[in-house]
Amino acid sequence: MAKGWYERIRDIDRRWIFLFITLSVVLPLIFQVYFAEIPTPMVEQIFDKIDSLPAGSRVLIDFSYDPASMPELQPMAVAWVRHCLLKRHRIYAMALWPLGQQMAVDTINEAIDFIKKLEPGREIVYGIDYVNIGYKSGQQGVIKVVLTNLETLYSTDINGAHISKIPMMSGVVNLKSFDVIISVSAGYPGSKEWVQFGSDPAGVPLVSGSTAVQAPLMYPYYPRQMVGVLGGLKGAAEYEQLVYERKLKALMGKRLVELGHPPRDADVAPLAEQYLGYTQLGIKRMGPQTVAHLVIIIFVVIGNVTFFIDRRRARKRRPS
Amino acid sequence: MLRRTIPLIITFVVGMVLVISFFIPHKPFGTLGEDFSVFFDIISVFAFVLGGGNLVWIHGDKISKRRPGWGYSAVCLAGFAVTLVVGMLKLGNPWGIQGDVTEAGSMFDSIYMYIFTPLSSTMFALLAYYVASASYRAFRAKNLEATILLVAAFLILLGRTFTGALLTAWLPDSLAFLRIPNLANWVMMTPNLSGQRALMIGISLGIISTSLKLILGIERNYLGADNE
Numbered sequence: 016m017a018k019g020w021y022e023r024i025r026d027i028d029r030r031w032i033f034l035f036i037t038l039s040v041v042l043p044l045i046f047q048v049y050f051a052e053i054p055t056p057m058v059e060q061i062f063d064k065i066d067s068l069p070a071g072s073r074v075l076i077d078f079s080y081d082p083a084s085m086p087e088l089q090p091m092a093v094a095w096v097r098h099c100l101l102k103r104h105r106i107y108a109m110a111l112w113p114l115g116q117q118m119a120v121d122t123i124n125e126a127i128d129f130i131k132k133l134e135p136g137r138e139i140v141y142g143i144d145y146v147n148i149g150y151k152s153g154q155q156g157v158i159k160v161v162l163t164n165l166e167t168l169y170s171t172d173i174n175g176a177h178i179s180k181i182p183m184m185s186g187v188v189n190l191k192s193f194d195v196i197i198s199v200s201a202g203y204p205g206s207k208e209w210v211q212f213g214s215d216p217a218g219v220p221l222v223s224g225s226t227a228v229q230a231p232l233m234y235p236y237y238p239r240q241m242v243g244v245l246g247g248l249k250g251a252a253e254y255e256q257l258v259y260e261r262k263l264k265a266l267m268g269k270r271l272v273e274l275g276h277p278p279r280d281a282d283v284a285p286l287a288e289q290y291l292g293y294t295q296l297g298i299k300r301m302g303p304q305t306v307a308h309l310v311i312i313i314f315v316v317i318g319n320v321t322f323f324i325d326r327r328r329a330r331k332r333r334p335s
Numbered sequence: 336m337l338r339r340t341i342p343l344i345i346t347f348v349v350g351m352v353l354v355i356s357f358f359i360p361h362k363p364f365g366t367l368g369e370d371f372s373v374f375f376d377i378i379s380v381f382a383f384v385l386g387g388g389n390l391v392w393i394h395g396d397k398i399s400k401r402r403p404g405w406g407y408s409a410v411c412l413a414g415f416a417v418t419l420v421v422g423m424l425k426l427g428n429p430w431g432i433q434g435d436v437t438e439a440g441s442m443f444d445s446i447y448m449y450i451f452t453p454l455s456s457t458m459f460a461l462l463a464y465y466v467a468s469a470s471y472r473a474f475r476a477k478n479l480e481a482t483i484l485l486v487a488a489f490l491i492l493l494g495r496t497f498t499g500a501l502l503t504a505w506l507p508d509s510l511a512f513l514r515i516p517n518l519a520n521w522v523m524m525t526p527n528l529s530g531q532r533a534l535m536i537g538i539s540l541g542i543i544s545t546s547l548k549l550i551l552g553i554e555r556n557y558l559g560a561d562n563e
Contacts, residue, residue, distance in 0.1 A: 032464075086460075156372050160373055251497045311470050
């Protein structure tokens with residue numbers, strides 16, 4: 016017997032669901048659908064923490080993720096590095112994941128390229144403004160060691176230069192030497208281990224950036240053991256929005272005027288993207304995520320409607 | 336005798352020193368605790384060699400016995416061998432054998448950039464399909480508990496996007512707590528937080544109990560079956 020429309024929807028082939036999900040991601044990417052982000056108080060607290068530090072503060076950034084979670088975590092990492100460079104903080108990059116070292120290189124290079132276009136003539140020198148001490152195996156064991164003595168494990172940077180030869184490493188003894196720790200992590204070892212073995216014993220403020228799946232596991236540490244958590248793309252997009260509104264917008268507008276491309280409307284981001292290589296990956300990727308969430312919600316609603324219709328029919332058929 | 340006693344003594348000594356060094360971080364416990372942590376980091380490096388050996392052993396065995404899916408094992412081993420050789424010999428590295436293994440332009444960097452990164456991202460992206468399909472089939476308001484879970488999921492899904500703010504932006508400030516992003520935040524910061532903390536406390540108590548059993552030699556499974 017041929018199926019009616021109701022049965023067709025109820026027994027929908029999962030390949031149709033896959034098709035809708037594909038379209039919900041691809042179409043917003045093609046047509047560049049994105050929405051305004053309203054930063055939440057927690058994201059504002061993180062921004063204020065980084066922003067309130069005086070220039071030259073030491074910021075340790077742990078890049079503990081890999082290419083699998085890069086699309087979700089790289090936007091927030093780039094936003095943080097940009098913010099630190101704008102504030103002229105000294106950036107110390109490290110990794111607890113083997114591939115995190117490469118993530119750090121990519122992130123810092125992307126941020127530096129943009130800052131150099133924004134502030135021509137500004138020199139951002141390796142060893143003075145930023146350093147990458149790379150990956151060490153040992154998971155939380157690494158944190159436990161650098162808590163008391165960094166040089167025990169990190170005697171050289173990723174290029175093999177002894178840390179005593181790196182100017183910005185002068186005075187860095189252990190975790191207590193840093194003003195803030197930023198942990199961008201996709202799992203174990205990550206932010207949780209930083210709280211347990213690093214930031215809490217050292218008394219150094221910790222900021223966490225996690226995947227959306229990991230974020231709920233971090234909330235128990237907020238606000239006493241963590242300044243805040245950036246959860247997934249949403250958190251990254253909100254942070255990007257804050258950096259854009261409070262730091263970059265005026266600077267980029269001024270630079271675009273110097274380049275002979277004065278912005279005609281309030282939103283300078285599109286012009287900055289064209290002429291300064293500015294990216295808002297978090298905000299842009301929130302478009303597809305928003306549409307995909309809506310598609311999932313629609314499917315869940317359809318699934319529940321069919322469930323209740325089936326249950327009512329079954330009750331009617333049942334002899335009383 | 337030695338095969339069982341020596342590991343038990345090592346476990347007891349290291350375990351006790353690390354516990355004591357947490358509460359008394361002064362000499363000699365503080366220094367010993369730090370030394371043991373360094374030993375752990377050094378030993379963990381050998382896990383890479385063990386992991387590589389294990390990979391070759393398991394997949395090599397699968398290929399030699401022509402077990403179902405042996406072709407995938409061949410691809411896995413080929414990828415492992417090529418990456419290892421290219422990385423160790425630094426093939427195509429602009430600075431030769433002296434250059435950094437991840438130097439831009441090297442073959443190792445190309446494998447990482449153009450094969451490993453897109454493949455990893457693709458695997459992660461597949462999650463979206465499974466989440467959508469599983470949500471459609473399993474997320475049903477069958478009973479009270481399932482309904483609560485469903486409502487929470489709706490609030491989080493909407494609250495984590497612009498749609499949530501848009502749908503309830505019309506609510507007056509006196510009812511701001513009913514706006515979807517605020518409700519989503521409440522779900523995360525109140526019921527979720529309570530549940531997570533309860534779980535963490537439970538897990539921590541379990542870890543303490545298991546650790547004490549290991550340190551005191553009551554739990555000996557890690558020594559292997561023949562050491563029971």
